[in-house]
């Protein structure tokens with residue numbers, strides 16, 4: 001059996017079934033025979049090679065950004081347990097060396113992780129204090145190199161049990177454990193603001209943001225009150241039409257960048273075609289998808305970020321249906337586009353989608 005014969009996938013606890021169904025769907029299209037080991041509410045899923053084969057090819061072949069429910073992943077060893085309390089670094093660095101030799105690689109970085117559960121989060125301090133010991137052991141074995149395409153991962157179940165492995169830097173989450181560190185802005189009217197901030201940073205690189213979000217652009221925010229999403233757009237210099245029967249934050253209104261219309265989002269038509277549509281309403285996901293598709297096919301907007309609330313059951317299936325509907329409607333209208341969907345860290349029972357027309361926006 002190869003050393004890295006499985007893939008560790010981290011997800012929001014409670015979404016293991018969706019994470020597993022999605023990775024199995026995608027893996028089956030590659031012809032790689034695999035099965036799943038997952039338990040509810042653990043915050044992780046293992047995809048295991050049915051033939052004990054190395055998964056580093058697979059983890060490069062599958063595009064990480066297309067995964068909705070996976071926050072982070074790495075090609076992984078078997079679980080390593082009974083790590084000695086007095087010196088965990090030596091056996092782990094030895095295993096890292098085996099991987100490095102087998103794949104003929106070194107590691108540019110280390111990511112120490114744990115499940116996003118109460119049990120997992122209790123390991124944060126341990127990971128922080130263990131990190132320098134591991135760093136030192138890896139340095140002594142000359143396993144670190146800034147040139148490397150790979151990051152070394154350790155996922156701790158408890159302080160004596162871990163999975164170890166590697167992921168390509170260019171095909172995995174940039175933020176450790178796929179959890180971005182975002183600051184809650186003091187003047188933002190609601191915590192929802194973090195969802196749009198995370199979405200913009202997830203779907204667009206810093207460079208892309210410069211062309212996709214420019215001062216003077218026009219946006220419509222459907223279901224805008226009290227204004228957390230509008231706040232993010234105003235911060236980036238966009239002029240916003242906020243559609244909601246509820247009240248908008250008065251400080252935000254005083255920026256002069258917002259027009260507030262108390263009307264129904266589903267019947268509202270913009271007075272002119274705009275750049276951005278954003279939408280954060282607790283509505284049926286297919287209903288929202290139809291609304292977004294209509295805005296695109298009527299040419300009202302060039303790009304949209306919107307939430308799809310997940311039903312209690314068949315959450316993955318529901319997203320597939322929305323994706324199908326949007327792709328079909330835009331294809332039928334001859335609109336070249338890109339649709340991406342992600343279960344972001346700040347999303348709970350919902351996912352965030354980003355739909356953009358394929359045009360040069362610069």
Ligand SMILES: C[S@@+](CC[C@H](N)C(=O)[O-])C[C@H]1O[C@@H](n2cnc3c(N)ncnc32)[C@H](O)[C@@H]1O
Nearest residue numbers: 190192223224225226227228229244264265280
């Ligand atoms: C989750 S809140 C939006 C929070 C907002 N994105 C923020 O960051 O502050 C959902 C909003 O959608 C509005 N809403 C729901 N259905 C609507 C409809 N049909 N037309 C307009 N607004 C609607 C509600 O009034 C509510 O204010």
